[in-house]
Amino acid sequence: MPFPETIEKIVSLAKRHGFVFQSSEIYGGAGSVWDYGPLGVELKRNVKDRWWNAMVRTRDDIEGLDAAILMHPRVWEASGHVAGFTDPLVDCKTCKGRFRADKLVDAQCHQKPSRHPGDPGTPCVLTEPRQFNLMFKTFMGPVEESAAVVYLRPETAQGIYVNFLNVQQSSRQKIPFGIAQVGKAFRNEITPGNFIFRTREFEQMEMQFFVEPGEDMKWFEYWKAQRMEWHEALGLDPARLEFHQHTKTELAHYARAAFDIQFDFGGALGSQEIEGIHNRGDFDLTQHQTFSGKRLEYFDQPNNRRFVPYVVETSVGADRVTLALLVNAYREETVAGEEEGRTVLALHPAIAPIKAGVFALVKKDGMPEFAHKLADDLRRRFPVYYDESGSIGRRYRRQDEVGTPYCFTIDGQTMTDSTVTIRGRDDLKQVRIAADQVASRLHELLAKDRPHARIEDLL
């Protein structure tokens, strides 16, 4: 399987099959914002649901939350975002471009004929760096006055911290316990890019785990291992996953320890963060205590004492992990005995947007009616795609390209013995099974929760 040199093929496949479209494309697009199409929305929903199941529903020590995007502006003073969530920018007087002062080596002028600093051509003339805040600012209430300035949250975490006591008391949780949230966040990035890797509007899946001080490094190690396992169970190639430890210079001033989980996207993007695990100590709760004047202490009843818990955070980008899953799954293969190769998205069946293709071999002899009925039956439990147009090989190729794990074909024999063929996306094997067993066998295959789709698993 050739390693994809670039993500251009993914971008093209994503548009062609309705995974991801450029936002407002008919208007020339919105700056680095993307829309998820019919297959993309299912893929990303499956990723988010799997995270929610693993982190909230199947655990008794994590509670869910859905805090609003708009929060009180003081939240972002307490968190440090108003003062410190900035990039240093320089303007180029030659090309009028604007660049991050700390990333000049990667900068590329967007206006010809000047070039970025160091290249041949008309040189850039750069201003001194100035700090620009990355939060989107808006105004609540009918007039644009400074009293009503609010921000689009740049991270979901603060919604969890300010609700710490509300959640703890209403759920009657005892420390250690966590609060988890999936939601949109917004950053006015100067240099977004690489498709859905770095966008101005994105979705986070964050969990904050509240522990007793002194227990924090134990839980930090626990969550590092848990989160890496989660990515591996989704089928991300372990050889492309690695931990990256933040060095002292990378570490945020409040962080006691931090590791990224990186995935190797290949090509120019290379190995990049898809999740961060951070030991944030008591920084956040203490800041909110100071700024709000409200106590955010946990009451430890058995020992009759109060303390501000430490926080271990796991923060994963839903769009980034979706892109990693697409890149990881993308293969161009030759097929034995066939002239044309195939493109296949070898997605874990649990996150594949369509679980089964249902085909009538030819449009006659009752096959379409039989196939329609089977598809309608299956659709009550699984997302399925019915197809009767084009050659059967072409229909298989189409489902391979969108990652559909299994295909069922109704042919002439079906009309005599009520069996259908089932084909596995990954081993390309086909066997016949009874038509009235299709739903239960499909359920059985999906329940195995394996990252591949092979007919061997049936046998």
Add this chain to the structure above:
Amino acid sequence: MPFPETIEKIVSLAKRHGFVFQSSEIYGGAGSVWDYGPLGVELKRNVKDRWWNAMVRTRDDIEGLDAAILMHPRVWEASGHVAGFTDPLVDCKTCKGRFRADKLVDAQCHQKPSRHPGDPGTPCVLTEPRQFNLMFKTFMGPVEESAAVVYLRPETAQGIYVNFLNVQQSSRQKIPFGIAQVGKAFRNEITPGNFIFRTREFEQMEMQFFVEPGEDMKWFEYWKAQRMEWHEALGLDPARLEFHQHTKTELAHYARAAFDIQFDFGGALGSQEIEGIHNRGDFDLTQHQTFSGKRLEYFDQPNNRRFVPYVVETSVGADRVTLALLVNAYREETVAGEEEGRTVLALHPAIAPIKAGVFALVKKDGMPEFAHKLADDLRRRFPVYYDESGSIGRRYRRQDEVGTPYCFTIDGQTMTDSTVTIRGRDDLKQVRIAADQVASRLHELLAKDRPHARIEDLL
């Protein structure tokens, strides 16, 4: 069951049990923005998932979409929102309050001692009305310059229209078909209120159905009936649901027909829109064609012709329907043979945040261990709540208050014959079943998809 006079009791229950908290409460709250707590996030997720299943996953004629909140600003010129999505506001020179000119009769000064017009006291001195746009405005890119003005979408529908051809072509759908989306929208309301009924940040579940002109009224009637059925199947009292037809003066200039589905919230709020079904004709697609210069026509292959489809829209507020479900489910009841009454949320089991309570009658004789094991087993498939503290009656009451349909209690007899009691929330009956049958019986009860939780359904 007494009809709730107000929603204050719901607000109080919602905070106490972790359904809904005021956003940024420790900072005094953000203006009419709310956060969903551990039980609220599950309730609302269940409502949204049920809508998605009914509208997308179980149908072959509707595709899903997840368009971004930030769109190209021209979208809102084409849609008419830049010019027309305004409220007329007046300022009061006496109390400095700001009011909607068309709702002066409902206005209440927020500063004493002046009163709203007409009341005794210092009279308001009102300015002439001015138009204020209700869209939240922000700036994309690092400088606040007019070229980079973008808006937070005030509705999700436009994300569907601009993607009409991308979705249709990638999914190979033929007209009639629909595109559905769940997502946040934002309106800078002057007078938000009534808890989560009217908020500045809210979530919509919208579906746009594209049809051949001339077929539109047939589909309009179809969707009116479908959507009313959906609300009724969720258990909303049919006596509190009604259609409200938009009269000619209420009808938007582009709408060919419009009905609201209203729910009677009781008290001062009364009967209010929770969903709108609109025949929008070809207004939206035609506007986007004009403003983008791109064709948005459907190609009707069999007849070799192109046309701009008509659109039938169904638009439901996820927060409003969640509030309706809470109000509808809230009961204060006397219980035969007991002194204290109970408060119960008689939610449809499919949307109840917790499906089962699991209790050890007393904290000894192996009962907690048995109950913990049962709860852990169930939790792999269902959200459950384990409780061993306080009297058993108190534990039942607590689950009643949050709408948990079934409770399982481990008692002395369990330790000898491995049976447990199952109790139904709505009929309060209890029967004993084998402990190893709990998961399958719970599954069976939930699969019945009935709006109530009675033990009779087991028999």
